[in-house]
Structures are given as structure tokens and as C-alpha cells.
Amino acid sequence: xxxxxxxxTGGQGxxxxxxxxxxxxxxxxxxxxxxxxxxxxxxxxxxxxxIRDADAVLAACASVDSIVHNASLVHTKHNRxxxxxAVNLNGTEHLLAACKKHKIPRFTYISSASAVYxxxxxxxxxxxxxxxxxxxxPYADSKIAAExxxxxxxxxxxxxxxxxxxxxxxxxxxxxxxxxxxxxxxxGKMTRAIGNRDKLSDFTxxxxxxxxVVAAEDRLLPGSPVCGQAYFITNGEPxxxxxxxxxxxxEIGYPPIKGKVPYWLAYSVAxxxxxxxxxxxxxxxxxxxxxxxxVRYMVTHHYFNIAKARRDLQWQPKVSIAEGIRLTxxxxxxxxxxxxxxxx
Numbered sequence: 001x002x003x004x005x006x007x008x009t010g011g012q013g014x015x016x017x018x019x020x021x022x023x024x025x026x027x028x029x030x031x032x033x034x035x036x037x038x039x040x041x042x043x044x045x046x047x048x049x050x051i052r053d054a055d056a057v058l059a060a061c062a063s064v065d066s067i068v069h070n071a072s073l074v075h076t077k078h079n080r081x082x083x084x085x086a087v088n089l090n091g092t093e094h095l096l097a098a099c100k101k102h103k104i105p106r107f108t109y110i111s112s113a114s115a116v117y118x119x120x121x122x123x124x125x126x127x128x129x130x131x132x133x134x135x136x137x138p139y140a141d142s143k144i145a146a147e148x149x150x151x152x153x154x155x156x157x158x159x160x161x162x163x164x165x166x167x168x169x170x171x172x173x174x175x176x177x178x179x180x181x182x183x184x185x186x187x188g189k190m191t192r193a194i195g196n197r198d199k200l201s202d203f204t205x206x207x208x209x210x211x212x213v214v215a216a217e218d219r220l221l222p223g224s225p226v227c228g229q230a231y232f233i234t235n236g237e238p239x240x241x242x243x244x245x246x247x248x249x250x251e252i253g254y255p256p257i258k259g260k261v262p263y264w265l266a267y268s269v270a271x272x273x274x275x276x277x278x279x280x281x282x283x284x285x286x287x288x289x290x291x292x293x294x295v296r297y298m299v300t301h302h303y304f305n306i307a308k309a310r311r312d313l314q315w316q317p318k319v320s321i322a323e324g325i326r327l328t329x330x331x332x333x334x335x336x337x338x339x340x341x342x343x344x
Contacts (some may be wrong), residue, residue, distance in 0.1 A: 004071040005029040005105075006217070007064045009051060010071030013034055014067050014173050015110065015166075015209065019031035019068055020044055022210045027335035032262040033060055034071070051091030061098035066217060068097055074139055074176070081138045088127075088142035092149055099159040106220040108213060109150040113167035113202070113304060114140040115231055121199070121301035127230055127308055137291070147230065154228035163230040166215055167304065168244075171206030171324055177232070181245055182332065182339075185254045193242035193261040195299040201241045202234035202303040205324035209233055215313040232311040235317045235324070238303035246319070251329045252339055 006023050010016040011032030017040065024030045024044050033049040040046075051071055061067065073087040092109070099107055116122065116129040117131050117136060131144050147163045156159040170177055184190040212233040219226040221271050246257045309315050319327070 003027055003029065004065035005031065005063060006066045006068060007031040007033055007061060007089075008068045008070060009033050009049070010069075011046075012038065012040075014072070014171075014175050015169060015206065016070045017173055018065045018171075018206050018210050019070060019213060022214055023068070025175055026214070031060070031064065037120050045344055049234050051094055052086050054094045054097065057091075057094040058098050058101060061095070061102055061104060064102065064104055066108070066220075067095055067099065067104060068108045068110070068213060068217060070110040072110070072139075072143065072146075084138040085142045085145075088139070089145045089149070091206060091268055092146040096149060096153050096159075098152070100157055105157045105158050105160060106217060107153070107161040108217045108220070109147060109161065109163045110213065111147040111150075111163040111165045111230065112140065112143045113145055113165045113234075113302070115144045115165060117302060119300065119316075122303065122307050123200075123301045124303065125232070126305040127232060151228055151230065160222070160224070160227040162216050162220060162226050162228065164209070164216055164233055165304075166209045166212075166233045167202040167302070169204045169206055169209055171328050173206065174328070178248070178328060178332070181248060182252070182336075185249045185252065186338070190245065190249055191252065191257060192261050193240075193245075193257050194261050194295060196260065197238060197240040197242050199299055199301045200238035200303050201244070201298075201301075202238050203244055204234045204235070204325075205317070205319045205321065205327075207319055208235060208324075211318065212309060212313060215315045219313065225312050229308075229312065231313065232304040233309055233315075234306055235306055235319075235321050236306050237321045238301075239321070241298045247322070248325050248329070252332065 006028045007018050008016060008030060011020045012034035020030055020032045024041060030044045032044050032046045035050055037046040037048040047060060049056055051057055069092060071091060073084050115131055116125060118132045118134045119136060135141050150161050150163055153159060216226055242257055250256055
């Protein structure tokens with residue numbers, strides 16, 4: 001693998017930090033770009049970057065060989081729309097403009113499997129699925145627009161682009177899904193599932209995602225089949241959403257989920273909460289797993305075929321969901337002493 005100068009956006013978050021660590025461990029010269037610049041290792045350059053600032057992006061990308069664009073605003077409520085689009089689409093446009101200006105050869109976009117989700121079942125869906133034609137949430141809509149821009153940019157000048165579409169990423173360092181589940185379990189609120197637990201979802205352990213991103217970025221070469229392509233990345237082990245949650249909380253030591261809440265009730269509660277939140281101006285990153293978008297996700301099939309990624313990237317998920325849950329809980333126990341007495 002040729003040593004490159006790789007700029008990783010959103011490098012202070014869950015996925016971003018894992019990417020920074022892996023690319024640095026592989027010997028690349030890594031620039032971690034985020035809205036905060038707290039260093040977490042000595043062999044990486046940390047810069048403060050707001051990707052909404054076109055001039056700042058242009059300056060940050062000078063002399064870079066590759067961009068892994070991971071930064072995004074994950075917000076599935078129907079408010080703060082302008083903020084979501086400014087980060088997710090305009091930020092991507094600024095990075096692509098920098099690629100054009102500086103003739104950066106590689107651009108890997110971290111997209112989302114929600115790009116093809118229309119609120120209906122997806123069973124073993126592959127990359128031939130069209131983009132969603134129905135607005136689901138500002139997050140999904142803006143990620144679709146940004147992925148389209150990135151893939152269309154492939155071959156414009158010297159830049160070769162691809163998109164990675166993970167689904168429900170979990171693991172050590174997660175600052176969204178797993179903490180929300182654990183907090184609810186601690187409060188005794190993780191006792192009921194939404195719906196009948198008969199719809200299957202995909203999940204992705206963090207190191208499996210990082211493996212795929214590294215493989216894709218490394219293959220952005222002239223004539224490579226990866227160029228201009230999107231790839232679903234998951235563990236390939238679909239299960240009911242609340243089965244996954246139950247496995248996690250039982251591993252920690254909390255009791256299994258016994259009851260259920262009807263979909264219509266959960267969806268109605270989410271709608272009311274969104275409406276109240278909107279009236280208050282909208283809060284970012286504070287959904288607690290309960291928005292209309294997320295509730296609908298929990299009660300539909302959405303699992304994907306990863307054969308294209310296996311073929312083109314020579315990649316396969318190495319860590320199973322069971323092992324991923326075990327590793328995640330081990331890390332939780334190391335970092336949260338209050339969990340030590342939870343398991344009988």
C-alpha cells in the first residue's frame with residue numbers, strides 16, 4: 001500500500017475516529033478534520049474545520065492525496081432542515097470543489113443505506129435499487145443528494161470517487177446508538193419492543209466498516225471497477241431490530257425484552273415529540289432513538305446484499321454480530337464502572 005496524505009472529515013466522531021486510527025496504523029499521513037481539534041494520538045495532524053466554510057475547506061485540502069468524507073449531521077427529525085443540508089450537501093460540494101482545485105486523486109464518501117429507503121420493506125436489496133423518490137427525513141434526503149454529487153464527480157478531472165453505504169453501525173466508541181440503549185436499560189425503560197419483531201434489519205460492526213472503507217480507498221485507481229460505484233456494507237446477518245437490542249442488554253446483564261408497544265402508538269408519540277421539539281426550535285443529535293423516521297425503520301425489513309462489496313473490494317465482514325456485541329460490552333465495562341455489577 002502506497003503511503004498517502006489522507007484527510008478524514010468528521011474524524012472526532014465514532015466512525016471518524018476509527019477511520020483515523022486505522023489509516024494512521026497503516027502508515028498513512030493522516031489529517032483529522034473536525035469542528036473540534038482535540039488530539040487523540042501523536043502521529044496524526046488535527047485541524048479544526050467547518051466544512052460549511054468553502055474557503056477553509058479549500059485551504060485544508062491543499063497537498064492532500066485522498067479524502068475520506070465521513071462528516072455529516074445525523075438528524076432524522078423533520079426540523080433544522082437548513083442546518084442538515086448545509087453540512088451534508090453543501091459541505092460535500094465544498095470538498096469536491098477542493099478536489100477539483102487541488103487535483104486530488106481519491107474521494108471516498110461515507111453515505112448511508114437510507115439512500116434507497118422509502119418507508120417500505122427492503123429484503124436483500126442490492127445496489128440496483130434506485131434512490132428513494134420519497135422524502136423520509138432531511139438526513140436521508142441530503143445524503144442522497146450528496147452521494148449523487150460525489151458519484152457524478154467521479155472522473156471529473158483526476159478525481160476517482162466511490163460511496164460506502166453502511167447500515168446501523170455499532171461498536172466500541174459509539175456515541176449514539178449503544179449509549180442510548182444502555183441509558184434506557186439503566187432507567188428500566190428497555191422492556192418493550194416496538195411492533196412484532198418480525199422485520200429484519202442489518203447491522204455493521206465498526207471494524208468491518210473500516211475494513212471496507214480502507215479497501216475501497218485503496219482501489220480508487222484508473223480503470224478500477226470501484227470508481228463511480230456505491231457499496232452496501234453490513235455484517236450480512238439480518239435480525240429483528242429489538243432482537244439486536246435484547247442481545248446487547250442481556251450481555252450487559254439486564255433482563256430480556258418482554259412486552260411490546262404497537263407501531264401506531266410509538267409512531268404517534270414520536271410525531272408529538274417531533275412537533276414539540278420543532279416548536280422549541282429543534283434540537284440536534286437528541287432523538288434518543290425516537291423519531292418518526294427511526295420508528296418506521298424498526299418495523300420494516302431493511303437488509304442488504306453485500307455481494308458487490310465482497311467481489312469488488314475483496315472484503316468480507318470479519319467480526320460477527322455476536323462477537324461485536326461481546327467486544328462492545330467489554331469496552332463499556334472498562335469505561336463505565338456502573339455496569340460492573342449489572343450482570344448476575
